[in-house]
Amino acid sequence: xxxxxxxxxxxxxxxxxxxxxxxxxxxxxxxxxxxxxxxxxxxxxxxxxxxxxxxxxxxxxxxxxxxxxxxxxxxxxxxxxxxxxxxxxxxxxxxxxxxxxxxxxxxxxxxxxxxxxxxxxxxxxxxxxxxxxxxxxxxxxxxxxxxxxxxxxxxxxxxxxxxxxxxxxxxxxxxxxxxxxxxxxxxxxxxxxxxxxxxxxxxxxxxxxxxxxxxxxxxxxxxxxxxxxxxxxxxxxxxxxxxxxxxxxxxxxxxxxxxxxxxxxxxxxxxxxxxxxxxxxxxxxxxxxxxxxxxxxxxxxxxxxxxxxxxxxxxxxxxxxxxxxxxxxxxxxxxxxxxxxxxxxxxxxxxxxxxxxxxxxxxxxxxxxxxxxxxxxxxxxxxxxxxxxxxxxx
Amino acid sequence: xxxxxxxxxxxxxxxxxxxxxxxxxxxxxxxxxxxxxxxxxxxxxxxxxxxxxxxxxxxxxxxxxxxxxxxxxxxxxxxxxxxxxxxxxxxxxxxxxxxxxxxxxxxxxxxxxxxxxxxxxxxxxxxxxxxxxxxxxxxxxxxxxxxxxxxxxxxxxxxxxxxxxxxxxxxxxxxxxxxxxxxxxxxxxxxxxxxxxxxxxxxxxxxxxxxxxxxxxxxxxxxxxxxxxxxxxxxxxxxxxxxxxxxxxxxxxxxxxxxxxxxxxxxxxxxxxxxxxxxxxxxxxxxxxxxxxxxxxxxxxxxxxxxxxxxxxxxxxxxxxxxxxxxxxxxxxxxxxxxxxxxxxxxxxxxxxxxxxxxxxxxxxxxxxxxxxxxxxxxxxxxxxxxxxxxxxx
DNA sequence: TCCGGAACCGTAAACGTTAACGGAACTCAG
DNA sequence: CTGAGTTCCGTTAACGTTTACGGTTCCGGA
Numbered sequence: 001x002x003x004x005x006x007x008x009x010x011x012x013x014x015x016x017x018x019x020x021x022x023x024x025x026x027x028x029x030x031x032x033x034x035x036x037x038x039x040x041x042x043x044x045x046x047x048x049x050x051x052x053x054x055x056x057x058x059x060x061x062x063x064x065x066x067x068x069x070x071x072x073x074x075x076x077x078x079x080x081x082x083x084x085x086x087x088x089x090x091x092x093x094x095x096x097x098x099x100x101x102x103x104x105x106x107x108x109x110x111x112x113x114x115x116x117x118x119x120x121x122x123x124x125x126x127x128x129x130x131x132x133x134x135x136x137x138x139x140x141x142x143x144x145x146x147x148x149x150x151x152x153x154x155x156x157x158x159x160x161x162x163x164x165x166x167x168x169x170x171x172x173x174x175x176x177x178x179x180x181x182x183x184x185x186x187x188x189x190x191x192x193x194x195x196x197x198x199x200x201x202x203x204x205x206x207x208x209x210x211x212x213x214x215x216x217x218x219x220x221x222x223x224x225x226x227x228x229x230x231x232x233x234x235x236x237x238x239x240x241x242x243x244x245x246x247x248x249x250x251x252x253x254x255x256x257x258x259x260x261x262x263x264x265x266x267x268x269x270x271x272x273x274x275x276x277x278x279x280x281x282x283x284x285x286x287x288x289x290x291x292x293x294x295x296x297x298x299x300x301x302x303x304x305x306x307x308x309x310x311x312x313x314x315x316x317x318x319x320x321x322x323x324x325x326x327x328x329x330x331x332x333x334x335x336x337x338x339x340x341x342x343x344x345x346x347x348x349x350x351x352x353x354x355x356x357x358x359x360x361x362x363x364x365x366x367x368x369x370x371x372x373x374x375x376x377x378x379x380x381x382x383x384x385x386x387x388x389x390x391x392x393x394x
Numbered sequence: 395x396x397x398x399x400x401x402x403x404x405x406x407x408x409x410x411x412x413x414x415x416x417x418x419x420x421x422x423x424x425x426x427x428x429x430x431x432x433x434x435x436x437x438x439x440x441x442x443x444x445x446x447x448x449x450x451x452x453x454x455x456x457x458x459x460x461x462x463x464x465x466x467x468x469x470x471x472x473x474x475x476x477x478x479x480x481x482x483x484x485x486x487x488x489x490x491x492x493x494x495x496x497x498x499x500x501x502x503x504x505x506x507x508x509x510x511x512x513x514x515x516x517x518x519x520x521x522x523x524x525x526x527x528x529x530x531x532x533x534x535x536x537x538x539x540x541x542x543x544x545x546x547x548x549x550x551x552x553x554x555x556x557x558x559x560x561x562x563x564x565x566x567x568x569x570x571x572x573x574x575x576x577x578x579x580x581x582x583x584x585x586x587x588x589x590x591x592x593x594x595x596x597x598x599x600x601x602x603x604x605x606x607x608x609x610x611x612x613x614x615x616x617x618x619x620x621x622x623x624x625x626x627x628x629x630x631x632x633x634x635x636x637x638x639x640x641x642x643x644x645x646x647x648x649x650x651x652x653x654x655x656x657x658x659x660x661x662x663x664x665x666x667x668x669x670x671x672x673x674x675x676x677x678x679x680x681x682x683x684x685x686x687x688x689x690x691x692x693x694x695x696x697x698x699x700x701x702x703x704x705x706x707x708x709x710x711x712x713x714x715x716x717x718x719x720x721x722x723x724x725x726x727x728x729x730x731x732x733x734x735x736x737x738x739x740x741x742x743x744x745x746x747x748x749x750x751x752x753x754x755x756x757x758x759x760x761x762x763x764x765x766x767x768x769x770x771x772x773x774x775x776x777x778x779x780x781x782x783x784x785x786x787x788x
Numbered sequence: 789t790c791c792g793g794a795a796c797c798g799t800a801a802a803c804g805t806t807a808a809c810g811g812a813a814c815t816c817a818g
Numbered sequence: 819c820t821g822a823g824t825t826c827c828g829t830t831a832a833c834g835t836t837t838a839c840g841g842t843t844c845c846g847g848a
Contacts, residue, residue, distance in 0.1 A: 029834055040798045045836070053796060075509050076473040077834035080803045084836095115509060115737055116470050197756030205714065205754075208602040236756040240711075317634075320599065343509055355760065358752045360599075362591030362630040366749065423804055434828045439806070447826060471804035474833045 028069035037065050075116070075343060085118040086342055088335070089140035091150040092175070094127050096254070097281050097307040099327045100151075102371070103175060106331025107149065114339060121335075129153050129254055137161040141168055147185075147338045148172045149331075155179040155223070173338045173350075175330050177225055185341055186350030188333040190325045192225050195279075195356045196232025199302050199323055202358075203275045204241030206300045206320055212274030213245040215266055217252050217259060219280050229279055244274070252282050260285035267293035275300040284309050287318070306359055306367055314364050324357040324367065422463035431459050469510070469737060479512040480736055482729070483534035485544040486569070488521050490648070491675050491701040493721045494545075496765070497569060500725025501543065508733060515729075523547050523648055531555040535562055541579075541732045542566045543725075549573040549617070565735055567728045567744075570719075571619050579735055580744030582727040584719045586619050589673075589750045590626025593696050593717055596752075597669045598635030600694045600714055606668030607639040609660055611646050611653060613674050623673055638668070646676050654679035661687035669694040678703050681712070700753055700761055708758050718751040718761065 034044045039058065046054045047062035048071075054062075090107055093100045104123060111119045122145065124136040130153055140148050141164060148165060152158040152174055159182040162172045166183035178187045203214060216233060218226040234246050250266065252259035259282040267273065267290055276299050278286050283303040290296040296318055303310060303322040313319040333352045341350075359367050428438045433452065440448045441456035442465075448456075484501055487494045498517060505513045516539065518530040524547055534542050535558060542559060546552040546568055553576040556566045560577035568581045597608060610627060612620040628640050644660065646653035653676040661667065661684055670693050672680050677697040684690040690712055697704060697716040707713040727746045735744075753761050 031834075041835085042799075042837090043797055046797090049836095055796065058796085074474070074834050076470045077803090078836075079470040080468070080474050080805090080833090081835040082837080083803070113734070191760055194757040194760040197760070198752065198754060201754040201756035205600050232756075240755060340507070353760075355751050355757070357749050358592065360592060360595040361634060362595035362626075363588040363749070366585055366588040366591070366747075370749075425804075435805085436807090436829075437827055440827085443806095449826065452826085468804050471833090472806075474803090474835090475805040476807080477833070 027074070028066075028071045029074070030071075032069060033062060033065050033071060036069070037061060073344070079116045079118065083118070085120050086147070086339070087120045087122060087143075087145045088147040088149065088338060089122050089124055089143065089145040091124045091126070091133065091136045091140060091148060093129065093151060093153070094125050095281075096256075097305060097309075098371075099281065099305055099307070099325070100125075102327035103151075103331040103334075106328035107335045108331075109328075110332040110335040110339075119335075119339065130157075133158060134161055137165065141165050141170060144168075145170065147342055149175060149334045149338060151175050152177055152179040152182075155182070158182070171338060171341055173334045175334050176325075177223060180224065186334075186337045186352070188330055188337060188352035188354070189225065190330070190356050191353040192228040193232040194353075195304075195323050195325075196229040196234075197236040198356065198358065199277050199279075200233045200236035201240065202321055203277060203300060203302060204237060204244065207241075207244065207274055209243070210274055211243045212272045213247050213270055214275040214277065215247045215250065215263075215270070215273055216277045217250040217263065217280055217282075217286060220251050220253055221249060226279065233277060247273075252280055254280055254282055256282050256285045260289045264289040264293055267295045273299065275302070277301075278303045281305065283319075283322075287313055306371070311364070311368070314359065315361060317361055321358055321360045324359050326354055326357055328370075329354055421468070422460075422465045423468070424465075426463060427456060427459050427465060430463070431455060467738070473510045473512060477512070479514050480541070480733070481514045481516060481537075481539045482541040482543065482732060483516045483518055483537065483539040485518045485520070485527065485530045485534060485542060487523065487545060487547070488519050489675070490650075491699060491703075492765070493675065493699055493701070493719070494519075496721035497545075497725040497728075500722035501729045502725075503722075504726040504729040504733075513729075513733065524551075527552060528555055531559065535559050535564060538562075539564065541736055543569060543728045543732060545569050546571055546573040546576075549576070552576070565732060567732050569724050569728050571617065574618065580728075580731045580746070582724055582731060582746040582748070583619065584724070584750050585747040586622040587626040588747075589698075589717050589719075590623040590628075591630040592750065592752065593671050593673075594627045594630035595634065596715055597671060597694060597696060598631060598638060601635075601638065601668055603637070604668055605637045606666045607641050607664055608669040608671065609641045609644065609657075609664070609667055610671045611644040611657065611674050611676070611680060614645050614647055615643060620673065627671060641667075646674055646679075648674055648676055650676050650679045654683045658683040658687055661689050667693065669696070671695075672697045675699065677713075681707055700765070705758070705762065708753065708755060711755055714754070716753045718753050720748055720751055722764075723748055 030041045030044045034041045037044070039062070043054060043058060044062050044066075045051075047059040048066060090104060092103060095101070107121060111121050122143070124140060126132045126136060133153065134157060137148070137150060137158065138161060141161070148170060150158070150162070150172060152162070155177065159179055162179055162182040162184050165172050171185035172182075174184050174187045174189075176189050178189065214237065216230060218230055221227050221230065230249050237244055237246050247266070247270065250259075250262045252262065259280070263286045273295065276286065276290070278301065281304070287296065287301070290299055290301070301319045303319050304325065306322055306324050310319065310322065314322060333354070337350060337352065357367070424435045424438045428435045431438070433456070437448060437452060438456050438460075439445075441453040442460060484498060486497060489495065501515060505515050516534075516537070518534060520526045520530060527547065528551060531542070531544065531552065532555060535555070542564060544552070544556070544566060546556070549571065553573055556573055556576040556578050559566050565579035566576075568578050568583075570583050572581045572583065608631065610624060612624055615621050615624065624643050631638055631640050641660070641664065644653075644656045646656065653674070657680045667689065670680065670684070672695065675698070681690065681695070684693055684695070695713045697713050698719065699721075700716055700718050704713065704716065708716060727748070731744060731746065751761070
C-alpha cells in the first residue's frame with residue numbers, strides 16, 4: 001500500500017468525547033450519586049424528580065452531587081423501566097389547501113421515526129380559521145397530553161390557553177405563527193424576513209428595469225409574521241429597486257371573496273401595476289381577479305405555497321414563482337423540538353427558522369413528485385381517519 | 395363553555411396505533427417467543443442473531459415464530475444491556491471552501507442529537523481531491539467502524555472499496571456524489587435536476603428578453619451528477635428560453651488556475667456572452683477572470699454554494715444569485731440515514747434528494763447568520779482538532 | 789404509656805436484551 | 819467403560835431507572 005505517501009497528509013481525528021469515554025470514567029448513575037452521598041437510589045430519584053418524601057436538605061445535597069458528577073439520565077433505562085407513552089396533541093386547521101395536511105404528514109412521519117417507539121399523536125383539527133381552536137386547546141389540556149403542537153391563527157385569543165397549558169407543565173410548540181409572551185416552549189416557522197426579501201428581490205429582477213407599482217396581499221397586518229413579511233418585502237424593494245412603488249397591503253383574512261373583490265378593484269384602478277406578491281393561501285381568487293380584469297398576462301406574480309390548483313398557473317408561467325413554506329419540514333421540526341424537550345429537557349434552540357424554497361417552472365416537477373410520495377401515505381391515513389366518527393368534545 | 399356549538403365541528407382522531415396499544419396485546423418479547431416455543435430466551439436470542447450454538451431446525455422455528463408474533467426488538471433494552479457505542483467514520487475533503495466543514499458540522503450536530511447517546515464519529519479528512527481517499531476508506535474498514543459516510547469524488551476509484559466495506563457488513567452512505575452500483579447503503583445529495591432547472595429558469599428571467607449566449611462551468615462531465623445538472627440546465631433553457639444559446643460546458647476540475655484560464659478565454663472570445671452559471675466550488679477565479687476581462691458588470695452570474703469570499707459579490711449584486719447546496723442538511727441527513735439503518739434496519743428510502751436553497755442579496759443575511767451560529771461551535775471543535783497530531787495510517 | 793400518623797428513607801422487583809457460564813446429551817478414541 | 823470433546827440449550831447476572839412497598843424515626847394526642 002502507498003501509505004507511506006500519506007504521512008502527514010491524512011489526519012485522523014477522534015472526537016474529544018472518545019478520549020473521555022475511553023480513559024475517563026463512565027457516565028454517573030443514580031447509584032453513583034447515592035453511594036457518594038451515603039444514601040439510596042430511591043432517595044436520589046425522588047430528589048431529582050421533585051417527588052415528595054425528601055427533606056429539603058437532602059434534596060439539595062443530591063442536586064449538588066448530581067451536578068458535580070455530571071449526572072445525565074440514561075434514557076434507554078428510563079424508557080425500558082417506565083413504559084409510559086408520550087401523547088402529543090396536534091391542533092391545526094383543516095385548511096383550504098393541502099398545507100395543513102402536509103404539516104400533519106410531517107409530524108406523523110417524524111413520530112414514526114422516533115427510535116423508542118412510544119409516541120402517540122392525537123389530531124384535533126379545526127374546521128376553519130378560528131373555529132373551535134380554543135376549545136381544542138382546552139380539550140388537549142383536559143386530556144392531559146404530554147405536549148401540544150398548535151397553530152395559533154389568532155395569537156391573542158390563544159395566548160391564555162397556551163399559558164394555562166404551560167402552567168400545567170404541558171409544553172406547547174407553535175407552528176407557522178408565533179404566540180409571543182405566551183410561555184410557549186418553541187416556535188417553528190418559515191423565516192418571514194427571508195421570505196419577504198427573496199420575493200422582493202425576485203420581483204425586482206423579474207421586472208428588469210421596468211417601472212410601475214407592486215401590490216401585495218397579506219392575511220392581516222395585525223399578526224406579527226405578516227407585518228414582518230411585508231416589512232421585509234418593502235425594505236428590500238426600496239433599497240434595491242427604488243423605481244418600483246409598493247402599494248398598501250391588501251388584507252384578505254383568508255376569505256376568498258374578500259381577496260377577489262379587493263384585488264379586482266386594485267387591478268382595475270392601478271393601470272401601472274406591474275407585479276403582485278400574494279403571501280396568503282388565497283392565491284386562486286387573486287389569479288381569477290387578474291384574469292377577469294384582463295391583466296393576468298401583464299403581471300409578474302409571486303405566490304406562496306404549492307397546491308394542486310396552483311400548478312397550472314406555474315407551469316404556464318403566469319405565476320412566475322412561488323415561495324414554498326415547506327409544511328412537511330415544519331411539521332417534522334415541530335415534533336422533533338417537542339420530543340427532544342420531553343426526552344431530555346431539550347438543549348437546542350427552541351426557535352426554528354426555516355428557509356423557504358423557491359418553486360418555478362423548471363423545478364416544479366421536483367416538488368410535485370415529493371408531494372405525491374407523501375400524499376400517497378397521507379391518503380392511506382385519511383382513509384382510516386374518514387372512517388372515524390366526529391366526536392363531541394363536551 | 396361553548397362546547398355545544400362544537401358538536402360535529404371538531405374532529406378528534408386518535409391514530410390506529412393507539413387503539414392497538416390500548417386493546418391490543420403489548421409487543422412481543424424474546425420471552426414470549428421462547429415461551430410459545432417451549433424453549434429459552436437464550437436460544438431465541440442466538441437464533442435471531444445468527445449466533446452459533448443453535449440447530450438449524452430450532453433456528454427456523456424461532457424465526458418463524460418471531461415473524462408470527464410480529465416481534466420487534468426493544469431498542470431501549472438493547473442499548474441498556476449491551477452498551478456498545480456505534481463508531482462511524484466520516485471520510486470527506488478538507489475542501490477549499492467551507493462546504494465540507496459544514497457537512498461535518500451537520501453530522502456532529504445530528505450525532506449529538508441521538509437520544510441514546512452512543513454514537514462516536516471519527517473524521518478521516520483528505521487534504522485535497524482524490525488524495526488519500528482510497529487509503530482513508532481502507533483505514534476505516536480496517537478499524538472495523540460500524541458505518542461510513544463518504545464523499546466519492548471519483549466514484550469509479552472508490553467503488554471497489556465501498557463494495558469491500560459492504561461485504562464486511564459496513565454500511566456506506568455517500569454524500570454530495572453518488573457511487574452507483576457499489577453496494578452503498580444510501581446517498582444524500584442535492585437534487586441535480588432541481589438545481590440545474592432553477593438556475594436556468596432564473597437565468598432566463600433575469601436576462602429578460604435579451605438574446606445572447608450563456609456559459610457554464612462544471613467539475614467534470616464524466617461524473618453523473620455534473621452531467622445531469624448540465625442536462626437539466628440545458629433542457630430548461632432550451633424549452634423556456636430558446637433565444638438563449640447555451641455554450642459547451644467548461645470543465646475546471648476544481649483547479650483554480652484551470653478555471654481562470656478557460657473562463658478568461660471564453661470571456662474574451664464570446665462578446666455576446668450574457669450569463670454565466672458556475673456549478674463548481676471555484677467561483678472566485680471565474681469572477682476574477684470576468685473582472686479582468688472587464689465583463690463582470692455585463693454578465694448575469696449564478697454561482698453555487700455560499701462561502702465568505704463570495705459574500706461581497708452577492709451583496710454588491712455582481713452575483714445575481716447562488717444555489718446553496720445546504721451542506722449542513724446533507725450532513726445531518728447522511729448521519730440520520732446511517733443511524734436509522736444501524737438502529738433498526740432502516741425502513742426509509744435510502745435516496746435522499748434535497749432541494750437547494752436560493753440565496754440573493756435580499757436573504758443573504760439570513761443564511762449568513764445561520765452559518766455564523768454553526769461556525770462558532772465549529773471553530774471550537776477545530777481548535778481541539780488542531781491540537782491533534784497528524785497520524786500515519788499504516 | 790401506647791397508638792396513629794406523618795415524614796423520611798431503604799429495598800427490591802420489574803422492564804427486555806445481552807453475554808457469560810454451566811449442564812445435559814451424544815460421539816468417539818483409548 | 820471411562821474420560822474428553824462437541825453440540826446444543828437453559829439459566830442467570832448484569833445494564834440504569836422507575837415504582838411500589840416496607841421500615842424507620844419522631845411528634846402529638848389519648
